[in-house]
Amino acid sequence: MNNFIFENSTKVYFGKGCVKEFLAGIMDGYGKNVMLAYGGGSIKRNGVYDEITDILADRGKNVVEFSGIMSNPTYKKVMEGAALARKNNIDMMLAVGGGSVMDCCKAVSLAAAYDGDVWSDYWEKRGIIDVEPIPLGVVVTVTGTGSECNGGAVITNEEKKIKTGGDYPKCNPKFALMDPEYTFSVPKMQTASGGFDILSHIMETYFSKTDEDNISDDISEALMRSIIRNLPAALKNPQDYTARSNLMWASTMAENRIIKLGKACDFQAHQIEHQLGAYTDCNHGCGLAVIHPPYYRYIYKDGLDKFVRFAVNVWGISADGKSKEEMAAEGVQALAGFIKEIGLPTTLRELGVKDKSILPEIAESCNIAPGSYGNMTKEAILEILNESF
């Protein structure tokens, strides 16, 4: 196993009723000025907003609202939040939502505390900047990104057409409140795309070097099997608590750094999707769903044994005298079948890409993760994008 350093400071409160049970007590540990951040307002329709604002009012907090955080949160929105936080001397931030809201708030918590050019110094150079972000707590209402237990914040710079993010341990939320019942009202398409995002995080870790016996790969297989069981169950019955709770915790486990330990984690498919997102503003999980099968068909021969293992241990495909190549291809086919089953798009056209002329520019803008299977190049990415069209 490769050497690693691991820490994760976020305290998790998980389960039905956890906001009611714990939020008030937690808030007493922070100052008066609270920034309450959320997205498009679904939390106003499902009662979560009222539940939380009642608790904040009861604890005597001065609440400053920061709303309208979009999917693929922009650097401009981050700057808006940072200015608001500075102006109001915010003591702590409470992000209520999914990955976009959490990521935007981590970025705000950092940007508000930093005097330099935070885009350039942190996102562009992937640097660690030595500031103490504003303390952040999260209430998760959509599962998928696993942002609740790491320091990652994926932000889109619209001007530069770059969507990127790193993992800065100081940006780990101080606490995460995770009530699976809060996700009952998430629409089917968003449930599916969030679920696929989880699966993708795990696959991107699993299909990265090294390939020696590594317990992280065993754990990844366990998580993938759980998602394959529970995502269709949650789509069938959105109020299936067992399915929703397993998906919610799988989402955290995929991104709380545990399965990455000792692994290279190239996240090459994410690198491609990020640029798709930057150019088309497509849904993240949908973009990943389109990219993955053609990407894996391109690289599987370079990671043949791992793809065979994927077919057997994740999809339960039996060997029956098949060649390694046949086994590996069947595993990728099973993945493609699962994507269809959960109703996600399978072509770039479905994501709104009208013709192929934009693809070379997107391919050119993608990062190449060093050491990925298949020795990725910009030409190879263009081939994969054409294949995905």
Place this chain on the structure above:
Amino acid sequence: MNNFIFENSTKVYFGKGCVKEFLAGIMDGYGKNVMLAYGGGSIKRNGVYDEITDILADRGKNVVEFSGIMSNPTYKKVMEGAALARKNNIDMMLAVGGGSVMDCCKAVSLAAAYDGDVWSDYWEKRGIIDVEPIPLGVVVTVTGTGSECNGGAVITNEEKKIKTGGDYPKCNPKFALMDPEYTFSVPKMQTASGGFDILSHIMETYFSKTDEDNISDDISEALMRSIIRNLPAALKNPQDYTARSNLMWASTMAENRIIKLGKACDFQAHQIEHQLGAYTDCNHGCGLAVIHPPYYRYIYKDGLDKFVRFAVNVWGISADGKSKEEMAAEGVQALAGFIKEIGLPTTLRELGVKDKSILPEIAESCNIAPGSYGNMTKEAILEILNESF
């Protein structure tokens, strides 16, 4: 999934060379007076002691040694350490060893900071006492207990013939340095018993309620399969770095609270073994190896579906038209076979129990974990002990 709260503050530095690379820098963050704690002196023979004391001297620390920590560390030894820590105004403790040394040091760190009767208030009443333990760091040299990333400290009160422990988050080590190469010189019997201790921690979690679909059970299966592969490999070649590193991390993962989330974790076999240990001072892993198969033969009918799942997913036993009972029994038999394969004892006589007359007293002294499979009673435990004789 049941509700849970999760946090784990320990920072892990894992891999070959990690002590040389990181210890000096870490120690600069603590005060001058350091208690260096270890066991019987194996660290003096394998060079670890010199490596660490050189670093401490180089950073200008006043080192107070606390040595001779025995397996099954006693409350008396804890009190000796606490007195030493108070007398020398210890700023931080560095535990170098396996579970016994780490557990003893956690207990010392708590006892030194507490003015009341720490045995009664913490161990006996399983209370949370509101003190800030002396900061503790650990250098792991033997894998098994997984003590490096939790607040548990199992202590034996010789006078009262009670071996027990709880998990007190404030006792989590601040950091853990884990170099798998440090375990190369661990003798075969200790490697096997430590490895079985890991397996037991996972099984005790897995075979506890609830039985609904829970991602923790999937992760547990992954960890068990890894141990079943890697423990024989480490016994065959003690310098197999891949095997040693996987075992070392499996040990942590079994006890860093992750797989326990949403599970009842009755740890009934540990409850029985603890009293075996209190009465016979037997090796912990060996005691567990003797207890487990007869304990599981006693309870498996009450947790039949889980034991079938264990047979299939952990031991790869195929159904082939067998009944559930046959499948479950085959799984337990596979476990018994594995215990033999790794050379651990299978009877209480091999642990030094000379005749059965002591067994009723041991059975009577055991805790009954509420909600364990098989509705455990003291009579049932006596039956299991007789079966194990």
